[in-house]
Amino acid sequence: MPTIVDLPELIAALPAERRARFERIFRVDRVAGECRVPDAMRPWVEAQFGSVAAVERQTVVRVTNRVTFDGALFNPLRRWRPVTLYEDGRETQDAIRKTQNVNRQPPIEAPFADPVHLTTEDVFGRVRGEHCITASNVARWEGQCAVLIFDEPDPLAFTRAHLRDYFRTSLAWARRAHQHDPQARYFVWIWNGGLKGGASVPHAHAQMGLGRGMHYAKVELLRRAALAYRAQYDANYFDDLLAAHDDVGLGLRAGRLRGFVYLAANRPKDTWIYGRALDDDLADALHDALRALIERADMRAFDVAVLMPPLFPLTAAHSLQGEGVEDWSGFPVIVRIGDRGAPEMRSSDIGAIDLYAHNTISMDPFEVKPLLMESGLS
Secondary structure: OOOHHHHHHHHHOOOHHHHHHHHHHEEEEEEEEEOOOOHHHHHHHHHHHOOHHHHHEEEEEEEEEOOOOOEEEEOHHHHHOOOOEOOOOOOOHHHHHEEOOOOOOOOEEOHHHOHHHHOOOOOOOOOEOOOEEEEEOOOOOOOEEEEEEEOOOOOOOOOHHHHHHHHHHHHHHHHHHHHHOOOEEEEEEEEEEOOOOOOOOOOOEEEEEEEEOOOOHHHHHHHHHHHHHHHHHOOOHHHHHHHHHHHOOOEEEEOOEEEEEOOOOOOOOOEEEEEOOOOHHHHHHHHHHHHHHHHHOOOOOEEEEEEOOOOOOOOHHHHHOOOOOOOOOOOOEEEEEEEOOOOOEOOOOOOHHHHHOOEEEOOOHHHHHHHHHHOOOO
């Protein structure tokens, strides 16, 4: 099985046309890093990393997406770097049971266990699904934004039926929000899986927003990058991105949909799935990919996002507000999944290098792909 270190050779072995397609999307640099391990440190290094030689000469592979300027620095040895753990190795039951604000006001007991009485409601009401219910976001990040509270509190416990219902309920909420605010039409769906995944409340929930005027910045950046790519190469960026990953062995199939383990990852196990709508096919594919990453790749905290073209069409009223026609042709509905690290780790999984320079990724994408295949993805 190839590893990320073999990526330059994999690219070089491609037929000329496929290699050209890969290289117009990605730049790949491989560099050796060397250090000296003092004698007093050798026993610890051998116990922590397996050998002194593995530390004294390391290989880092830097992948840069030339189109979007996503970037990843891969060194799987970083997976074994020392970290500080919580004393009990897990979140305390008190943290799971209570939510307390930074002003140290008395905590609310399990607010999402009784959402009708202990969560805010949109002025146009709640949407009740078979396995979830909406709440208005008490600390808003958008004019129209909601929390989708799952009946099942454990973020690692979900079925295909759950995810299908989550998507259907979310669409019903979006239609109500759009009726209430016809200017709002740019939809985003996000799920912070667990406290380590960024959730402020441990009880499992997703969030959704419906924005005005322009899509959320990173979605709009992706749209504009794809348009520039099409203008330069007369090709669909998303099709070529999928094909480039297929060419080096990182493409996958989840149910009826296609995807890949992303080379310019922003988090370990960065997995993309292309869909056509926020529908059952996408829910099933997300379910299968998440279950595979949880059960085979030991992912216990995660982030999921669904990025998509505007959910509602441009109207004359939007034009009066100064909005122009946007070209979303060829832009699929995209699911992205990322691993956020072990819940028992005290330290954050991101730092200044990730926020301001290039993402550091500690798991080889060529290790992730076989783990997905073991769970039935192809």
